[in-house]
Amino acid sequence: MNSLVLLYVILGIAAVVVIGAGLYWVKRRHDSLPPAPDQSQLEPRQPEEQAGKAAAEQPETQAEAKPSTPQAHEPAKPQVVEPEPVAGRMQRLRSRLAGSGKMGQSLLSILSRADLSEADWEEFEETLLMADLGLDATQEVLDSVRQQLKVRGSADAAVAKQVLRQELLKIVDPTLDRSLNLERTSDEQGAHPAVLLMVGVNGTGKTTTVGKLARLLVAEGKTALLGAADTFRAAAAEQLATWGERVGVSTVRSEVEGADPASVAFDAVKQGHSEDVDVVLVDTAGRLQNKSTLMDELGKVKRVMEKQAPVSEVLLVLDATTGQNGLRQAEVFSQVVDVTGVVLTKLDGSAKGGIVVAVQRALGVPVKLVGLGEGADDLAPFNAEDFVDAIIG
Numbered sequence: 576m577n578s579l580v581l582l583y584v585i586l587g588i589a590a591v592v593v594i595g596a597g598l599y600w601v602k603r604r605h606d607s608l609p610p611a612p613d614q615s616q617l618e619p620r621q622p623e624e625q626a627g628k629a630a631a632e633q634p635e636t637q638a639e640a641k642p643s644t645p646q647a648h649e650p651a652k653p654q655v656v657e658p659e660p661v662a663g664r665m666q667r668l669r670s671r672l673a674g675s676g677k678m679g680q681s682l683l684s685i686l687s688r689a690d691l692s693e694a695d696w697e698e699f700e701e702t703l704l705m706a707d708l709g710l711d712a713t714q715e716v717l718d719s720v721r722q723q724l725k726v727r728g729s730a731d732a733a734v735a736k737q738v739l740r741q742e743l744l745k746i747v748d749p750t751l752d753r754s755l756n757l758e759r760t761s762d763e764q765g766a767h768p769a770v771l772l773m774v775g776v777n778g779t780g781k782t783t784t785v786g787k788l789a790r791l792l793v794a795e796g797k798t799a800l801l802g803a804a805d806t807f808r809a810a811a812a813e814q815l816a817t818w819g820e821r822v823g824v825s826t827v828r829s830e831v832e833g834a835d836p837a838s839v840a841f842d843a844v845k846q847g848h849s850e851d852v853d854v855v856l857v858d859t860a861g862r863l864q865n866k867s868t869l870m871d872e873l874g875k876v877k878r879v880m881e882k883q884a885p886v887s888e889v890l891l892v893l894d895a896t897t898g899q900n901g902l903r904q905a906e907v908f909s910q911v912v913d914v915t916g917v918v919l920t921k922l923d924g925s926a927k928g929g930i931v932v933a934v935q936r937a938l939g940v941p942v943k944l945v946g947l948g949e950g951a952d953d954l955a956p957f958n959a960e961d962f963v964d965a966i967i968g
């Protein structure tokens with residue numbers, strides 16, 4: 576009986592030792608494992624959530640290095656390209672004057688008729704008027720051509736062409752100085768860039784022309800800076816900056832929409848001086864010539880710029896297709912700012928080439944540049960001979 580009790584006691588002790596050791600081993604193992612995951616972490620994550628989390632988890636230094644728009648949203652910079660050479664541009668773009676050329680062909684075909692009647696001369700006159708040559712210039716050409724053909728007594732096509740060429744050239748006026756004043760100026764503050772101010776009504780092509788002109792200057796080996804004083808149209812500054820970037824020219828602009836255009840123009844001239852560039856080109860907003868406040872503001876833009884440096888050129892941009900209406904606008908602009916030259920845009924595809932003469936007479940300033948297309952290098956220094964030759968073929 577005693578030995579049986581002893582056996583039970585021994586088995587009991589052995590069982591307690593085994594259970595205790597087992598429990599100790601389980602506890603040790605539990606302590607060495609990582610904490611159990613949160614249930615939410617086990618669910619699949621949405622793609623945006625992952626991206627957002629990843630951005631939030633960026634080290635602080637990286638976040639500080641790029642405080643503005645993420646790189647992925649930045650527009651790709653346009654590649655800097657070499658503009659086309661300036662010499663002979665008008666010759667190259669000659670075919671673009673086909674609309675005006677039709678006028679020349681009509682005039683020549685009238686003159687080649689035998690025994691010109693009054694009706695023929697009336698048709699000749701009407702053709703000139705339709706091309707926007709204006710009343711006075713039309714009368715002058717009519718009288719001179721008529722007189723000369725009478726004297727030379729010939730309706731020979733070659734003679735008629737020679738006479739017409741000579742008379743058209745006379746009224747377009749090859750003697751006018753059409754060069755841009757790109758001379759740097761200097762005063763007690765040192766040398767200043769030449770400063771060009773571009774004015775005109777909406778949509779005539781000011782911004783495009785500033786961009787094309789910057790290319791033209793770069794092609795001639797000059798350094799330039801653009802001023803985006805068109806603060807009314809938010810996209811205009813962007814448009815201008817893109818033009819500039821393509822030829823490696825910087826743009827001074829305001830980040831504030833509706834900022835004071837005079838202040839932007841002032842800053843551009845000032846920066847041009849400190850960067851020692853050759854030419855500063857300032858684009859302005861399209862202005863309605865009948866809104867006196869806007870026109871006053873244009874006068875202010877020019878005056879404020881002149882506190883920094885003299886304005887070398889005020890170029891009035893006119894759309895060749897707007898005819899007499901464009902002329903009226905031109906006159907109002909010249910009363911507010913001293914226009915020194917005209918840029919006639921959209922002469923490509925326009926049959927109104929006579930506007931060259933009409934605007935020169937109305938303003939007493941020469942057409943200096945012509946826009947002959949929407950392409951980057953479709954701007955040419957105006958040349959009277961090339962123009963007349965393109966018209967009469």
Ligand SMILES: Nc1nc2c(ncn2[C@@H]2O[C@H](COP(=O)(O)OP(=O)(O)OP(=O)(O)O)[C@@H](O)[C@H]2O)c(=O)[nH]1
Nearest residue numbers: 777778779780781782783861920921946947948949
């Ligand atoms: N065919 C042709 N189109 C031109 C020429 N010059 C400009 N344009 C076009 O005319 C349109 C208006 O040009 P912009 O340069 O924006 O005109 P803007 O005068 O600056 O206009 P605002 O900023 O509204 O005052 C654009 O579509 C140009 O591509 C040209 O010589 N020929």
